Amino acid sequence: xxxxxxxxxxxxxxxxxxxxxxxxxxxxxxxxxxxxxxxxxxxxxxxxxxxxxxxxxxxxxxxxxxxxxxxxxxxxxxxxxxxxxxxxxxxxxxxxxxxxxxxxxxxxxxxxxxxxxxxxxxxxxxxxxxxxxxxxxxxxxxxxxxxxxxxxxxxxxxxxxxxxxxxxxxxxxxxxxxxxxxxxxxxxxxxxxxxxxxxxxx
Numbered sequence: 273x274x275x276x277x278x279x280x281x282x283x284x285x286x287x288x289x290x291x292x293x294x295x296x297x298x299x300x301x302x303x304x305x306x307x308x309x310x311x312x313x314x315x316x317x318x319x320x321x322x323x324x325x326x327x328x329x330x331x332x333x334x335x336x337x338x339x340x341x342x343x344x345x346x347x348x349x350x351x352x353x354x355x356x357x358x359x360x361x362x363x364x365x366x367x368x369x370x371x372x373x374x375x376x377x378x379x380x381x382x383x384x385x386x387x388x389x390x391x392x393x394x395x396x397x398x399x400x401x402x403x404x405x406x407x408x409x410x411x412x413x414x415x416x417x418x419x420x421x422x423x424x425x426x427x428x429x430x431x432x433x434x435x436x437x438x439x440x441x442x443x444x445x446x447x448x449x450x451x452x453x454x455x456x457x458x459x460x461x462x463x464x465x466x467x468x469x470x471x472x473x474x
Contacts, residue, residue, distance in 0.1 A: 320415035324377040328419055331373065335366040335427040339434055346438040356442065363431055367424050374420015381413025 317325045342359040345351055 320411055321419065322377065322381070322412045322416075324373055324412075324416045324419070327373050328370065328423060331366050331370050332423055332427070335363060335370075336430070338363045338366065339427075339431055342431075343435050343438065346435060346442055351442065353446065356439075360439070363427070367427050370420050370424035370427065372420075374417045374424070377416035377420075378413040381410060381416060385410045385413070 321328070338359055342356065342363065345355055345359060
């Protein structure tokens, strides 16, 4: 049993290492390219993310905030079950929205690229048309997909490592309380049945 748990933990750490390597390579490729100043960063974000950038920033900030609130709620003396469920649902919703924004702006970028290509004169060469497609929105579409996926999975792992153990312990305690309440009800029913049998026999 411990061997299986250890293998699962090792797999999680391996996945984290792979994801960290991908993110690091992504950032380094940007840094080595042209991001050498604030203006270059702004230009890169505008070209590669467009209007999805502020949405990603807002959702990521909200996700981190809700994970922190959930952690504080779980460590509180008295924890309302509805509060925990509500915060957990918000975190899951934000994860879904991060993926959703990536997919949505993928479609938006592809549509913009196609519209740009259609409006371009047919006299252009194939390389010129490719440049029009890339600059017209394909670059933004692909980058939005990558960023949405990275942020969504990162928030999931943040939730797992910050509050995963506490959530498991909380839900286990809730299940145990439900079982104990059911046992108490069954004991009361058995006690009433026995008392009824005694009176009937008497």
